Amino acid sequence: xxxxxxxxxxxxxxxxxxxxxxxxxxxxxxxxxxxxxxxxxxxxxxxxxxxxxxxxxxxxxxxxxxxxxxxxxxxxxxxxxxxxxxxxxxxxxxxxxxxxxxxxxxxxxxxxxxxxxxxxxxxxxxxxxxxxxxxxxxxxxxxxxxxxxxxxxxxxxxxxxxxxxxxxxxxxxxxxxxxxxxxxxxxxxxxxxxxxxxxxxxxxxxxxxxxxxxxxxxxxxxxxxxxxxxxxxxxxxxxxxxxxxxxxxxxxxxxxxxxxxxxxxxxxxxxxxxxxxxxxxxxxxxxxxxxxxxxxxxxxxxxxxxxxxxxxxxxxxxxxxxxxxxxxxxxxxxxxxxxxxxxxxxxxxxxxxxxxxxxxxxxxxxxxxxxxxxxxxxxxxxxxxxxxxxxxxxxxxxxxxxxxxxxxxxxxxxxxxxxxxxxxxxxxxxxxxxxxxxxxxxxxxxxxx
Amino acid sequence: xxxxxxxxxxxxxxxxxxxxxxxxxxxxxxxxxxxxxxxxxxxxxxxxxxxxxxxxxxxxxxxxxxxxxxxxxxxxxxxxxxxxxxxxxxxxxxxxxxxxxxxxxxxxxxxxxxxxxxxxxxxxxxxxxxxxxxxxxxxxxxxxxxxxxxxxxxxxxxxxxxxxxxxxxxxxxxxxxxxxxxxxxxxxxxxxxxxxxxxxxxxxxxxxxxxxxxxxxxxxxxxxxxxxxxxxxxxxxxxxxxxxxxxxxxxxxxxxxxxxxxxxxxxxxxxxxxxxxxxxxxxxxxxxxxxxxxxxxxxxxxxxxxxxxxxxxxxxxxxxxxxxxxxxxxxxxxxxxxxxxxxxxxxxxxxxxxxxxxxxxxxxxxxxxxxxxxxxxxxxxxxxxxxxxxxxxxxxxxxxxxxxxxxxxxxxxxxxxxxxxxxxxxxxxxxxxxxxxxxxxxxxxxxxx
Numbered sequence: 001x002x003x004x005x006x007x008x009x010x011x012x013x014x015x016x017x018x019x020x021x022x023x024x025x026x027x028x029x030x031x032x033x034x035x036x037x038x039x040x041x042x043x044x045x046x047x048x049x050x051x052x053x054x055x056x057x058x059x060x061x062x063x064x065x066x067x068x069x070x071x072x073x074x075x076x077x078x079x080x081x082x083x084x085x086x087x088x089x090x091x092x093x094x095x096x097x098x099x100x101x102x103x104x105x106x107x108x109x110x111x112x113x114x115x116x117x118x119x120x121x122x123x124x125x126x127x128x129x130x131x132x133x134x135x136x137x138x139x140x141x142x143x144x145x146x147x148x149x150x151x152x153x154x155x156x157x158x159x160x161x162x163x164x165x166x167x168x169x170x171x172x173x174x175x176x177x178x179x180x181x182x183x184x185x186x187x188x189x190x191x192x193x194x195x196x197x198x199x200x201x202x203x204x205x206x207x208x209x210x211x212x213x214x215x216x217x218x219x220x221x222x223x224x225x226x227x228x229x230x231x232x233x234x235x236x237x238x239x240x241x242x243x244x245x246x247x248x249x250x251x252x253x254x255x256x257x258x259x260x261x262x263x264x265x266x267x268x269x270x271x272x273x274x275x276x277x278x279x280x281x282x283x284x285x286x287x288x289x290x291x292x293x294x295x296x297x298x299x300x301x302x303x304x305x306x307x308x309x310x311x312x313x314x315x316x317x318x319x320x321x322x323x324x325x326x327x328x329x330x331x332x333x334x335x336x337x338x339x340x341x342x343x344x345x346x347x348x349x350x351x352x353x354x355x356x357x358x359x360x361x362x363x364x365x366x367x368x369x370x371x372x373x374x375x376x377x378x379x380x381x382x383x384x385x386x387x388x389x390x391x392x393x394x395x396x397x398x399x400x401x402x403x404x405x406x407x408x409x410x411x412x413x414x415x416x417x418x419x420x421x422x423x424x425x426x427x428x429x430x431x432x433x434x435x436x437x438x439x440x441x442x443x444x445x446x447x448x449x
Numbered sequence: 450x451x452x453x454x455x456x457x458x459x460x461x462x463x464x465x466x467x468x469x470x471x472x473x474x475x476x477x478x479x480x481x482x483x484x485x486x487x488x489x490x491x492x493x494x495x496x497x498x499x500x501x502x503x504x505x506x507x508x509x510x511x512x513x514x515x516x517x518x519x520x521x522x523x524x525x526x527x528x529x530x531x532x533x534x535x536x537x538x539x540x541x542x543x544x545x546x547x548x549x550x551x552x553x554x555x556x557x558x559x560x561x562x563x564x565x566x567x568x569x570x571x572x573x574x575x576x577x578x579x580x581x582x583x584x585x586x587x588x589x590x591x592x593x594x595x596x597x598x599x600x601x602x603x604x605x606x607x608x609x610x611x612x613x614x615x616x617x618x619x620x621x622x623x624x625x626x627x628x629x630x631x632x633x634x635x636x637x638x639x640x641x642x643x644x645x646x647x648x649x650x651x652x653x654x655x656x657x658x659x660x661x662x663x664x665x666x667x668x669x670x671x672x673x674x675x676x677x678x679x680x681x682x683x684x685x686x687x688x689x690x691x692x693x694x695x696x697x698x699x700x701x702x703x704x705x706x707x708x709x710x711x712x713x714x715x716x717x718x719x720x721x722x723x724x725x726x727x728x729x730x731x732x733x734x735x736x737x738x739x740x741x742x743x744x745x746x747x748x749x750x751x752x753x754x755x756x757x758x759x760x761x762x763x764x765x766x767x768x769x770x771x772x773x774x775x776x777x778x779x780x781x782x783x784x785x786x787x788x789x790x791x792x793x794x795x796x797x798x799x800x801x802x803x804x805x806x807x808x809x810x811x812x813x814x815x816x817x818x819x820x821x822x823x824x825x826x827x828x829x830x831x832x833x834x835x836x837x838x839x840x841x842x843x844x845x846x847x848x849x850x851x852x853x854x855x856x857x858x859x860x861x862x863x864x865x866x867x868x869x870x871x872x873x874x875x876x877x878x879x880x881x882x883x884x885x886x887x888x889x890x891x892x893x894x895x896x897x898x
Contacts, residue, residue, distance in 0.1 A: 325741055325744065
């Protein structure tokens with residue numbers, strides 16, 4: 001729905017709540033789709049939220065809780081009466097319910113769990129970390145048996161009424177519960193009713209272990225265009241299924257994290273305007289400080305070359321230009337390499353070919369920049385030896401920045417550190433001190449200082 | 450499949466091709482899943498590719514062509530005999546076939562189109578830009594009619610044998626072809642065979658116009674967890690369907706573009722190692738040059754304050770530190786804001802609340818950095834007035850960088866420019882010149898120069 005339409009509904013919704021017209025507010029909200037409901041709901045203040053949620057149909061409340069940010073949902077639930085929470089959680093998808101219970105006070109979680117209609121659907125999911133295959137999967141799936149006939153399988157599908165997630169892939173298990181194949185609903189409809197499932201199933205199933213990282217699961221689903229990914233334990237027993245809507249959420253969250261890290265900040269846990277200024281500051285100050293302290297190195301380099309600087313003050317004019325260009329060339333390289341690593345265009349074994357690729361790119365970029373810098377320095381009235389110094393320095397700095405920018409992310413990945421730590425700000429800071437050193441050393445030689 | 454396994458298969462595959470064992474190569478490749486086949490195939494040299502592709506089963510060749518980068522596929526097709534191309538394109542999904550035909554020589558495209566079994570499935574798709582809903586949709590869909598009974602609909606599904614894309618949402622049209630509802634396959638199976646489709650369909654369908662931008666389509670599908678998105682024309686006639694595998698591809702491509710732009714480079718069109726050094730240079734040199742020329746402003750600022758610089762050379766030591774911190778604070782802000790805009794956490798109307806959010810964050814970060822800079826300058830042996838200058842300047846620069854970093858992406862978006870142009874490198878460069886100006890102006894006042 002258009003943002004403008006939603007905004008005008010929000011105004012009406014707030015007005016209805018202000019004049020205590022709960023029924024009006026409920027009908028306004030329930031006319032919308034779940035993600036829109038959640039959007040409007042999260043714009044309301046805490047009191048309105050606490051009053052409104054119990055009045056909605058439990059299914060609608062469950063949808064809203066599923067769509068809210070984890071922290072926001074946990075805070076809200078802690079403010080509601082226990083019976084209301086139980087009624088709503090009962091209608092949530094088991095994987096989302098487990099996430100929520102993991103975020104609230106353990107004692108409250110125990111009470112809610114005990115009150116659920118089917119606690120065994122949720123309990124096993126509590127064991128797995130949120131960001132693993134086990135935390136992402138739902139336990140609400142239908143497993144077929146190899147010896148079933150197509151007609152029986154269709155009967156089972158009819159009899160099975162999942163609450164929310166529609167699964168079109170039906171996984172097949174043997175009598176020990178081991179995953180042994182997959183059938184899709186269309187094949188089932190097309191098949192002769194008397195056919196055995198084992199005859200129409202595809203025995204070659206892509207699956208993941210329960211501890212697999214969520215990003216790896218998402219990449220696998222994206223690569224093989226899967227609508228559902230089965231999760232198994234060490235004995236290959238089918239434990240749950242990850243569905244495509246979770247895949248999209250995971251990819252989006254991981255991208256948000258990557259982009260925030262690339263900007264040199266720790267990722268935020270909830271949406272931007274809902275995150276307090278104090279939290280945002282906390283997420284940024286660490287890197288900012290670390291980079292500041294690293295950057296003081298540049299001061300030491302400058303002090304080291306104080307004599308040169310005093311005899312040719314004009315050298316100082318080019319300092320920001322040189323280190324700026326080095327930082328920019330480095331950022332261009334790292335962002336390309338980090339993304340290539342993330343989507344699998346290059347892997348950890350490609351360090352040398354990547355370095356070679358970037359060094360050649362750096363040579364070309366460096367030559368072009370050196371030519372332009374030479375001309376620019378001359379037109380600024382610098383004597384030719386100074387112009388030559390600047391040109392040589394910029395060439396060396398660009399090649400160095402490209403080389404460093406290609407190796408550092410791969411090195412980080414090898415050390416099992418997220419390569420996004422080598423962000424633009426980190427590159428600029430690293431290149432600043434080394435760039436200055438290159439510049440003044442070149443100046444010493446050429447200007448014979 | 451594991452990268453290591455794939456790499457060892459690649460070695461064997463190359464060996465087979467070297468000794469002209471085409472049958473061996475074919476069976477090696479056809480044992481793999483389509484995305485793995487495409488990966489290995491694209492690692493082969495051009496001659497091997499041209500020899501191998503016609504030998505594969507046309508369905509396998511079609512899968513490979515669909516998975517290859519656009520440019521790579523077009524080059525390969527141009528080197529193959531026309532009959533082979535026609536045989537393969539016939540097995541491709543219509544939307545992918547249209548993309549391919551749009552990338553090759555128009556005359557060749559005409560010949561291929563004329564030779565296809567069902568050219569009318571592909572021809573209308575050629576009219577739409579690749580990155581619009583029309584370019585993304587497939588024309589291979591099954592539309593139900595409102596007056597059909599459930600049993601007839603199931604019969605239609607059975608009779609309809611789509612080549613590749615499995616669609617579990619079935620869209621319902623009226624007699625003019627206008628979209629009027631959606632039924633999913635599960636509902637169809639559960640329904641009484643005599644029920645009319647109009648009774649079980651959901652009339653509230655999310656759809657897009659044919660010209661809608663692909664990223665908007667993807668955001669819509671992600672937001673409402675859709676497995677399929679119907680595409681309509683101005684008269685609401687159903688033209689095609691976008692499926693969830695395309696959604697994932699679009700989100701991934703857009704993310705790659707965003708991250709490359711955030712690093713200050715134009716996005717690459719194909720995967721990293723397949724992109725020539727010359728092309729990479731071309732994609733980066735524009736921004737690097739523009740930023741270089743902008744950065745020469747800092748030289749002018751320094752020259753403007755040459756007198757101050759000569760009387761207190763120590764002022765120069767803090768230049769990289771101050772502009773570095775400003776650039777880092779600015780990058781942190783823009784990357785957060787750009788992502789918040791992309792996922793819809795903030796919209797264009799939120800400029801003021803975003804600015805307010807960032808100014809407060811900037812105040813806190815600025816205070817912290819000023820305190821630390823003051824202490825650091827003193828321990829470096831700077832006289833207290835100089836330390837005070839540095840502290841005041843860093844405070845002002847951080848607040849300024851945060852404010853600028855929050856407004857520029859929103860301003861860009863308002864001017865319908867991609868906000869990622871306000872990348873880290875752009876922020877650093879903008880903050881460099883203005884930051885120096887702030888620094889020397891502060892110095893003038895405090896040091897009474």
